[in-house]
Amino acid sequence: MSVEQQNIKIRSAVLGAAGYSGAELCALLCANPYFELSYAFASAGRSSEPFAQLYPRFQQQVDILVEPWTDERVETLDVQVAFLALPHEASEAIAPLLLAKGIAVVDLSGAFRLKQADLYPKYYGYAHQHPELLAQAVYSLMEWQTTPLGDLVSVPGCYPTACTLALLPLLKADLVTKDCIPVISATSGVSGAGRKASLSTSFCEVGLNAYGFFKHRHRPEIEQNLGRKVVFTPHLGNFKRGILATCVVTLKAGVSAEQVAAAFQHAYASKPLIRFTKNSPNVADVAGTPFCDLYWQQDGEQLVIMSAIDNLLKGAAAQAMQAANVRFGKPETAGLLAGANL
Numbered sequence: 001m002s003v004e005q006q007n008i009k010i011r012s013a014v015l016g017a018a019g020y021s022g023a024e025l026c027a028l029l030c031a032n033p034y035f036e037l038s039y040a041f042a043s044a045g046r047s048s049e050p051f052a053q054l055y056p057r058f059q060q061q062v063d064i065l066v067e068p069w070t071d072e073r074v075e076t077l078d079v080q081v082a083f084l085a086l087p088h089e090a091s092e093a094i095a096p097l098l099l100a101k102g103i104a105v106v107d108l109s110g111a112f113r114l115k116q117a118d119l120y121p122k123y124y125g126y127a128h129q130h131p132e133l134l135a136q137a138v139y140s141l142m143e144w145q146t147t148p149l150g151d152l153v154s155v156p157g158c159y160p161t162a163c164t165l166a167l168l169p170l171l172k173a174d175l176v177t178k179d180c181i182p183v184i185s186a187t188s189g190v191s192g193a194g195r196k197a198s199l200s201t202s203f204c205e206v207g208l209n210a211y212g213f214f215k216h217r218h219r220p221e222i223e224q225n226l227g228r229k230v231v232f233t234p235h236l237g238n239f240k241r242g243i244l245a246t247c248v249v250t251l252k253a254g255v256s257a258e259q260v261a262a263a264f265q266h267a268y269a270s271k272p273l274i275r276f277t278k279n280s281p282n283v284a285d286v287a288g289t290p291f292c293d294l295y296w297q298q299d300g301e302q303l304v305i306m307s308a309i310d311n312l313l314k315g316a317a318a319q320a321m322q323a324a325n326v327r328f329g330k331p332e333t334a335g336l337l338a339g340a341n342l
């Protein structure tokens with residue numbers, strides 16, 4: 001009888017548990033009736049420390065020791081799945097070690113998101129060391145995922161999640177002109193840059209500014225998802241968490257409001273983590289939730305779509321949890337929605 005059939009909890013490890021997205025994932029795993037958080041790791045440079053000491057807000061919710069990770073730990077790791085909330089290059093190096101031990105990997109970094117290895121030097125600044133794994137990795141934008149996830153799951157980036165969920169229904173429904181290059185402006189809260197201190201993300205420095213013009217690593221990821229070029233301009237805003245993406249496209253002549261609405265309904269009517277809002281979405285309404293809020297306004301052939309997510313949840317940890325639930329045959333929203341597991 002399989003582990004799933006016996007209803008034994010799926011043993012899991014989180015690497016990068018001291019970081020923002022890893023910490024959220026630890027909390028989600030502890031709230032998920034089908035998973036057990038068996039190990040939590042930070043970098044080798046740290047001493048072991050109780051999780052709640054690193055994140056007091058999770059006291060009495062996450063009771064585990066965060067230990068320093070060294071690659072030797074892979075030999076004694078007794079888990080079915082490891083979640084990697086690590087810098088891209090660390091994920092790229094550690095994932096093959098885990099896979100070789102038969103441990104499924106759910107990677108929150110960008111290490112396995114792009115199918116073309118030659119894009120890594122340009123957009124990530126390094127040459128990929130395991131290009132053979134790019135073909136094996138399954139990109140887990142679950143609202144659009146139709147094939148089995150396998151043992152190497154690559155969780156979409158935060159901006160690409162918001163933008164792809166906004167734009168793909170229209171492209172799939174063939175409502176956008178052939179030569180339209182979607183224009184995307186998206187603003188992220190500061191937690192998007194991770195917990196490590198830096199001058200550009202310190203409290204007194206952050207106002208509202210654009211960055212990464214034309215060369216941000218999420219541009220090729222969005223283009224891979226949509227199958228067309230985009231203009232993508234990320235911004236940093238002075239709030240903690242959330243992404244608001246404004247996406248502009250040109251519709252084919254004569255496309256009606258009903259056709260646009262039908263495209264979104266067709267794509268997402270049965271998707272539990274997508275919400276259509278009555279007014280322009282607000283990051284404050286998605287912060288702390290696993291939802292993506294979508295809204296649009298049309299003026300003739302011009303369409304503006306707004307998309308809001310919590311970068312640490314739907315953009316990272318909740319999306320990883322959603323994928324792992326499906327990967328292990330559990331309800332997609334287990335541990336994510338109150339009452340969803342009843």
Ligand SMILES: NC(=O)C1=CN([C@@H]2O[C@H](COP(=O)(O)OP(=O)(O)OC[C@H]3O[C@@H](n4cnc5c(N)ncnc54)[C@H](OP(=O)(O)O)[C@@H]3O)[C@@H](O)[C@H]2O)C=CC1
Pocket residue numbers: 015016017018019020021022041042043044045046069084085086087088090108109110156157158191192193194195196311312315316
């Ligand atoms: N923040 C966000 O909004 C999102 C982040 N992501 C991705 O998730 C990953 C983590 O991001 P985030 O949580 O922001 O990052 P943080 O900087 O907050 O945390 C990174 C974590 O990784 C650990 N770490 C760093 N290097 C190593 C290593 N070589 N071996 C083992 N552990 C290591 C750090 O340990 P220590 O604390 O000891 O240094 C820390 O626990 C990144 O790839 C990021 O791109 C994805 C979507 C959204």
Ligand SMILES: CC(=O)N[C@@H](CCC(=O)OP(=O)(O)O)C(=O)O
Pocket residue numbers: 108109110156157158159188189190191192193194234236
């Ligand atoms: C505000 C900020 O700095 N955001 C990060 C993106 C968030 C992130 O960690 O990227 P992934 O989703 O690819 O993992 C950035 O622009 O690099």
